[in-house]
Amino acid sequence: MSTTQRIKGFADMFPPESDAFTRMENTGREIFARYGFVELRTPILEFTELFQRSIGEETDVVQKEMYTFPDSRGRLMTLRPEATAGVMRAYAESGLAGREGVSRLFSCGPMFRHERPQKGRLRQFHQINCECLGSASPFADAELISMLLHFFRALRLSGLTLNINSLGCAVCRPHFREALLRYLQSLDPAALCEDCSRRMHTNPLRVLDCKQASCRAVVEGAPRLLDSICPDCAEHFSTVQKLLDRQGHAFALDHRLVRGLDYYCRTTFEVVSSQIGAQTAVAGGGRYDGLVKSLGGPDVPGVGFACGMERLALLLDAPSPAPLDFYLVALEEEGGLQGHALAQTLREAGLRGEMNFSRASWKSLMRQAGKSGARYCLILGPDETARGDIVVKNLESGEQNTLGQDTVCHFLQTGTIHD
Numbered sequence: 001m002s003t004t005q006r007i008k009g010f011a012d013m014f015p016p017e018s019d020a021f022t023r024m025e026n027t028g029r030e031i032f033a034r035y036g037f038v039e040l041r042t043p044i045l046e047f048t049e050l051f052q053r054s055i056g057e058e059t060d061v062v063q064k065e066m067y068t069f070p071d072s073r074g075r076l077m078t079l080r081p082e083a084t085a086g087v088m089r090a091y092a093e094s095g096l097a098g099r100e101g102v103s104r105l106f107s108c109g110p111m112f113r114h115e116r117p118q119k120g121r122l123r124q125f126h127q128i129n130c131e132c133l134g135s136a137s138p139f140a141d142a143e144l145i146s147m148l149l150h151f152f153r154a155l156r157l158s159g160l161t162l163n164i165n166s167l168g169c170a171v172c173r174p175h176f177r178e179a180l181l182r183y184l185q186s187l188d189p190a191a192l193c194e195d196c197s198r199r200m201h202t203n204p205l206r207v208l209d210c211k212q213a214s215c216r217a218v219v220e221g222a223p224r225l226l227d228s229i230c231p232d233c234a235e236h237f238s239t240v241q242k243l244l245d246r247q248g249h250a251f252a253l254d255h256r257l258v259r260g261l262d263y264y265c266r267t268t269f270e271v272v273s274s275q276i277g278a279q280t281a282v283a284g285g286g287r288y289d290g291l292v293k294s295l296g297g298p299d300v301p302g303v304g305f306a307c308g309m310e311r312l313a314l315l316l317d318a319p320s321p322a323p324l325d326f327y328l329v330a331l332e333e334e335g336g337l338q339g340h341a342l343a344q345t346l347r348e349a350g351l352r353g354e355m356n357f358s359r360a361s362w363k364s365l366m367r368q369a370g371k372s373g374a375r376y377c378l379i380l381g382p383d384e385t386a387r388g389d390i391v392v393k394n395l396e397s398g399e400q401n402t403l404g405q406d407t408v409c410h411f412l413q414t415g416t417i418h419d
């Protein structure tokens with residue numbers, strides 16, 4: 001096998017997919033800024049310990065899915081499998097965490113997980129992440145959810161459902177965990193899949209969101225988190241729902257909605273689409289009070305979300321690229337010199353265009369101009385170059401005019417010839 005192939009699970013991205021990614025990033029920047037978010041870019045490589053501490057040793061991510069390798073001094077490094085841990089590290093390390101007030105941070109970029117490649121799942125995948133740090137208020141949760149829905153509306157997405165749940169807190173969740181474990185242990189051991197039989201002892205909540213049919217059936221009869229959350233958590237959750245109601249956001253309570261990462265608490269949410277196969281989550285997030293502290297920073301509450309960009313891209317209508325304004329062909333040396341300078345002038349005036357550099361035959365040049373999809377072909381033959389003129393051919397109608405080179409810019413911008 002050649003060594004110059006693409007690595008399995010890693011993708012090259014061309015238009016229209018790369019255009020869709022740019023659109024998501026730019027729309028995100030514009031919408032999130034309206035809520036006071038600023039962009040943070042963190043490294044894609046971090047010390048492995050960061051993810052072990054923040055995501056948790058018991059998770060599939062840390063146990064099986066990270067790209068981890070030693071550097072030349074033997075220190076273990078990991079390509080980030082998710083964004084939140086790095087953002088928290090940067091937040092604590094920069095001293096932002098020590099200042100008063102709320103920090104709202106947006107980031108986007110590639111993440112890496114060594115999963116079995118399957119349809120729609122890449123080992124390098126991309127996310128948009130937003131984290132609101134420094135507020136424990138349910139208003140922060142509701143604002144973040146509203147912003148996410150605003151972002152999706154701006155991308156003109158439809159057919160989306162918002163699911164929410166509360167995961168409780170350090171006070172009430174242990175009781176639920178025990179009740180759930182008791183329930184799971186009361187079952188026929190064969191009722192759960194292999195993964196769940198193992199993780200019911202380390203992280204029984206994960207059984208709730210197992211995709212296996214047998215486990216899904218078992219979960220139907222399981223105790224519900226919302227029935228055992230403490231009064232503080234109940235009030236927090238009720239306020240989040242009230243705020244979403246006031247804005248007219250429809251949502252569903254989903255008892256199976258738990259997050260795979262240990263640091264989530266209280267509000268958790270996801271947005272699912274029914275447009276790509278079965279219900280597929282395109283964004284998920286929640287509150288993670290205590291995460292910054294667990295990384296050695298101050299005790300700062302936070303809430304955030306991540307959007308999977310590959311999945312989101314499947315939902316965007318492919319934008320038809322704007323056509324070029326001109327396609328310039330030049331004959332002979334002087335035509336090339338004049339054309340090169342003219343094309344530059346036109347672009348600096350805001351027009352979009354390409355110049356053909358080849359010395360192909362006239363017929364071939366015209367064929368290439370036709371294929372370019374440009375609105376106009378600009379032609380510089382020996383007669384035009386001698387007079388400072390240019391032939392402007394409308395590639396759709398075939399109509400053609402000879403203009404002065406100094407008026408072609410005005411013509412391309414307005415469609416009218418200068419008097």
Ligand SMILES: [Zn+2]
Nearest residue numbers: 169172230233
């Ligand atoms: Zn609680």
Ligand SMILES: [Zn+2]
Nearest residue numbers: 193196210215
């Ligand atoms: Zn299972």
